[in-house]
Amino acid sequence: MELITFKIILVLALFLLALTVAAYSTWAERKVAAIMQDRIGPNRSGPFGILQPLADGGKFFFKEDFTPAQAEKFLFVIGPSLVMFISLITGAVIPWGKTLNIGGTSFDLQVANIDIGVLFLIGMVSIGVYGILLGGWASNNKFSLIGAIRASSQMISYELAMGLSLLAIIMMAGSLDLKIIVEQQTHGKIWGIIPEVSGLNWNIFYQPLAFIIFFVAALAETNRAPFDLPECENELVNGYHTEYSSMKLGLYMFGEYVNMFISSALITVLFFGGYNFPGIDWVTENWGENAAGILTIVSFLTKTFFGIFVFMWIRWTLPRFRYDQLMHLGWKKLLPFALLNLMLTAAIILAYNHFVA
Template identity: 80%
Template sequence: MDLLTFKIILVVALFILSLTVAAYSTWAERKVAALMQDRLGPNRTGPLGLLQPLADGGKFFFKEDFIPQNAEKFLFILGPALVMFISLITGAVIPWGRSLNIGGYSFSLQVANIDVGVLYLMGMVSIGVYGIMIGGWASNNKYSLIGAIRASSQMISYELAMGLALLSIIMMCGSLDLGAITEAQSHGKIWHFIPTVSGMNWNVFYQPLAFLIFFVAALAECNRHPFDLPECETELVAGFMTEYSAMKLGLYMFGEYVNMFISNALITVLFFGGYNYPGIDWVTHNYGENIAGVLSIAAFLLKVFFGIFVFMWVRWTLPRFRYDQLMHLGWKTLIPVALINLLITGAIILAFN
């Protein structure tokens, strides 16, 4: 198998994985909500309600596709398409596993191993704002427009705190390459003096404050509770999605769940060692590259799915912020704390070097 064929297979596999996780995240959301509220959740469509995402998908496909008379038709269609497209291509630079050996050749489980992977991801996140803003403005509805303005203000505000949290990780690892950041968490000592097991030198032990800032910012970027002000049904009906129906509404909703999946994949890479797991070098030495590679994929996805569960747990636990509280937290709390953390990180790096 040549490299091009492997990359095509990997792209298709990631596309299917992202859509499957997004679909079944809707099922998991309802099950977690039911767990929190002491009820059953979906239990009619198949065993344990596992066919519920298929029923929801069929409903979206067969509902009437309505476009408001005075809407900007091209932009109205472009909005949800852009959100879904950006959500899917962000996974291209994430290392989903260590490597697989096929036909004597070692293949990296990363579609695009570029030196500026972090910048690529931040750029894609910034472009994603346009999908929501375009959709809200093109709807020609005041509630949709207010929701879109809220979304753009919120996402731009929390991108700053997210970027500052990222800078501390970049300073520590000395690279913008997500593959290099993952490998840096395979060996070493925590704060240079606590020995670690192979695969357990995770950045969250070095940067717990940066992790907390990044996690909160990721919730805001994904429009998840308690930061779902852009689609606040009590004030804005459904915000920027008010005029959408059928599969266009489905694309917005699926885009949010894909964003949640990719956000947790990025959190796993930056703070929880990516595909590294305890004893990964021992497994590679004793059982070969392929067994270690498959286990690395399983370890990565296990961390990601736990992160998704925490996102859902937060949604069904915390109440929604007021908008002034949301902006206060972003500008007056997270950004100053992230700057202080960056200053401390720089001082520690200079002291040890």
């Protein structure tokens, strides 16, 4: 019963965290853009404009909810709902921290610790494309349909390179369990040479090419610039959500920011040690399990928020690709490099097991 209660509280906390991060990512993005362009950014709604997301949310709720007369009304509603649902449910398998001890019982800070966590995430990401495709097709608008087709082609193309880069991490860890992948980044000498520091044996040191491929693919999967071709205004009016208004449009926009949050969290898990931080064993031994647990949450969120900042930084720095450039990058660059990295990883693991282990 205690476990069920803790899981329910954790689910609610993650739900509120995801929505809060998505809402305030809109404010943070405007501030980041303003700094880069020597502007002020939001500064009217509350101190430093921190109430701007609430004003935007209220605007979405109170705007007229328009549905085209010839639209497939059921699918028209399902599209944005599916995008938001998939964006939120993917956070269930991510380990957000180590453990907390409550009443003498240790609880994992992970909603669902399943053996195939990576496979679950890939499956959910693959389903997410249907939300965009349904929205574009159900709108009965040619521009929306073109935007939806472009989005599905882009996401399917970059999923291949993303999956291959993930395979290299899976081969190193020997498991699809995200918890195990994080725990294996706690101990060990980097490259077997650098003296061990607990919590610092991150995969980024072993798989820099896989990280670059995965990060670029994540930009494309979340439709972030310079890969925001599905909704480029100068070509498609407004892309797959041209006919959407009110909170249906808000769900598409919030889904993108939740996706960015979850993608940054997944990058943290796979390449930056997850909740690990230098000296985690010392903190656990001297300050106790709960202090270490709280610091692991802070460590995880700090890395994740930095990843979100990099997403925003890239958006306001790089120009948008042409569609042919986007597809060439996915098929002719990322996919071959991902295959090469996979073969090199396999060769190194086999050589290590044969000659060293």
